[in-house]
Amino acid sequence: MTSFFAGIEASGIATTISQSVPLSGILSGLHLVGLTLLVGSVLVSSLRLLGIVLPHEPVAEVTRAARRGIVLGLTISVASGLLLLSPRISRASANYIFQLKMLLLCAAAAFHFAIYRNAARGTDRTGLPPWLAGAFGLLLWSGVVLAGAAFILIE
């Protein structure tokens, strides 16, 4: 694993990013915008599942709108996150806050695609109440943002 990480850090992309402050700044900014879109859309969708936002609109209508924001936000944040990680993957992977962020990210993504998405469509067969799926999804994605913020502050 160490040599794999060293190979990534020595790659042309990683070297270019690490040597350019403006490029790192732009990628970090894009990462934040992606996370904002992702978590903001999860928030809208979850608040509808909880019956708080737009309670008179059909759940599927609101969550379908939010789903586009979730997919777009996830794509932007994962792509920019991988690029940002490439020059410092060894250091980051040894950091326990970063490990927590990755754990929460995997849990949030797995929960989203296995349960949340179906709950939002009204097709969930696990028996989990939609409001609970909304609350749990919101909690997991907020955790990803908070762990990300903590990682920036301690780095």
Add this chain to the structure above:
Amino acid sequence: MSVLSFFQWCAASALGTAIRDSRWLFPVIEAVHLLGLAMMGGFVLLVDMRLMGLSMPRKPVAALAREIQPWLIGALSVMLITGLLLYTSEPLKLYYNPAFWMKMSFLTSAIVYTFTVRRAVLAADETRVGPVWGKLVALVSIALWAGVGVGGRAIGFY
């Protein structure tokens, strides 16, 4: 009072000193600030996607905007209050930071745009606005708020 002396006064304030001297206050306020920004992004995107004709086609734009307005103002208030608190902890550092001024320019433009042009278009008759203008107004709104996010993150790189 010049802008610099105002920033110096903020730096010497009790509030700024308390946040600067605390180990936990800055990260906690920063976390709430980020969640406020995410909340703002979610609600702006929901309405702007409707304006672009990409979601909730049966819901009139004006009705959706009216229902979302309190949430938007709530998210903006959280962002502004926590942002002000974060600012008071390091105003002199920010004064000399170009990314901070970039963020402030985007923030001012985004707020003015949201409560003037965008608000007028959202309240107008959809048939009068037309799909092209609706899309353009929504895209400018998304771009301005994205600029706030990018500018905010760029502060850490200067």
